[in-house]
Amino acid sequence: MxxxxxxxxxxxxxxxxxxxxxxxxxxxxxxxxxxxxxxxxxxxxxxxxxxxxxxxxxxxxxxxxxxxxxxxxxxxxxxxxxxRQGRGTVVIGTVKGDLHDIGKNLVSMMIEGAGFDVVDLGVDVDSEAFVKAASENKADVIALSALLTTTMPAMQTTVTAVKEAGLAVKTIIGGAPVSQAFADQIGADGYGADAPGAVKLVKKLVA
Ligand code: B12
Missing domain, CATH: 1.10.1240.10 (Methionine synthase domain)
Known part of the structure; x- marks a missing residue:
């Protein structure tokens, strides 16, 4: 009880x-x-x-x-x-040039609450740092957050860098200005509109 x-x-x-x-x-x-x-x-x-x-x-x-x-x-x-539940590892961060972290923190907490290990790189994270952390932590998913239209291109840079590094890791994106269409355009593996959506996405991709 x-x-x-x-x-x-x-x-x-x-x-x-x-x-x-x-x-x-x-x-x-x-x-x-x-x-x-x-x-x-x-x-x-x-x-x-x-x-x-x-x-x-x-x-x-x-x-x-x-x-x-x-x-x-x-x-x-x-x-x-x-x-540990061992459901998988997610590297998360707000992309280069962007300091908004309230939504990213919420997504991070919810993913952690769903039983995944989360490596939170904070804000203003460049593509090299994402690739390094994903490689070192054998991540299953890299989750990118951006709140500014001016930092959306940094998502593209990061997704491209991850692909070029040849890592077996999925990339997902979210944040107010981004969309499924943008995710498709930059070749990300998924888009989530909110924190529960991020959890669903991670569960689906890691299943
Ligand atoms: C709070 C805030 C700030 C705070 C940030 C504090 C902090 N620690 O985060 C401060 C004051 C620092 C700030 C600064 C700036 N801001 Co500001 N800010 C906001 C504001 C009001 C709220 C953002 C927020 O926290 N929302 C609440 C959270 C919970 O929602 P969220 O972030 O969208 O996250 C949810 C989803 O998007 C999703 N999600 C988020 N990340 C991810 C990741 C993944 C993988 C997934 C799946 C889902 C997901 O899940 C979350 C939870 O449901 C927005 C306006 C708005 N309504 O969005 C403007 C806003 C984002 N800011 C804006 C601007 C312009 C700025 C500044 C440039 C202002 C300036 N001239 O200095 C600076 C930029 C600083 C920088 N380099 O980043 C503009 C952006 C315009 C644009 N289209 O680019 C906005 C839209 C305001 C406006 N209407 O003009 N800001």
């Missing part, structure tokens, strides 16, 4: 309760994966559904992501390498 309380607390954007209930579940000897999957991740799935159906908006999604992160922070040290 308490795992349900973690789920409910994420949906209530109640960081403090998420923390105490997550700790209480651990202290009671409950399975970490069950707390993660049935409490935290399934709550974020629910938030994603509600966002897609227009019941929740970006501020609520950020608050839920924050609450989820509060629980995740408690579980993280205990998730030993071997017992």
């Amino acid at each position: 308490s795992i349900q309380e973690i789920f409910n607390a994420v949906l209530a954007f109640d960081d403090a309760t998420v923390k105490t209930k997550t700790q209480a579940e651990l202290d009671a000897g409950n399975d970490i994966q069950a707390i993660l999957n049935d409490g935290l991740i399934s709550a974020m799935d629910e938030v994603g559904e509600k966002f897609s159906s227009g019941e929740l908006f970006v501020p609520e999604m950020l608050m839920a992501a924050q609450a989820m992160k509060a629980g995740l922070a408690i579980l993280k040290p205990l998730l030993a390498e071997g017992s």
Whole structure:
């Protein structure tokens, strides 16, 4: 029943309760994966559904992501390498010249919440840094964010650099000015309109 309380607390954007209930579940000897999957991740799935159906908006999604992160922070040290979900690794960043990171952070949190390992390179990331990080971390997906029309060409540069490096990694793009048509134009493997869309895309590409 308490795992349900973690789920409910994420949906209530109640960081403090998420923390105490997550700790209480651990202290009671409950399975970490069950707390993660049935409490935290399934709550974020629910938030994603509600966002897609227009019941929740970006501020609520950020608050839920924050609450989820509060629980995740408690579980993280205990998730030993071997017992990770191992769903795959995503390298994410905002492209060169662009400093907007609110949407990118949300996408990053949601992908992490869905059980993937995320390597977040931050903002103003050039194509070489994306290629290097993807190679070093054996990434499955590179996720690029841009909020400015002037930085959209940096997505093209990065997608091209990844292809030229010959890495077996998919590239996805998102951010207010980009579209599926732009993704097709630059040869990216996918476009997501929002954070739940990014999660769906990553799950599809890594499946
Ligand atoms: C906040 C903001 C800023 C903040 C950024 C703070 C920060 N830490 O991010 C500050 C003040 C720094 C800023 C600066 C600038 N900004 Co500004 N900014 C915004 C604003 C108001 C909100 C952006 C935001 O956070 N949205 C909320 C998040 C949650 O949404 P999101 O980013 O779109 O992300 C969602 C999706 O796009 C998607 N997504 C995002 N990334 C990815 C990645 C993948 C892989 C996937 C699948 C999905 C995905 O999922 C997210 C969650 O659902 C927008 C206006 C707007 N409505 O977009 C202008 C806006 C983007 N900014 C703009 C401009 C012009 C600038 C400046 C050039 C202003 C200036 N003259 O200095 C500078 C540029 C600085 C730089 N080099 O980057 C313009 C861009 C115009 C254009 N078409 O190019 C906008 C559109 C404002 C406007 N209407 O003119 N800005």
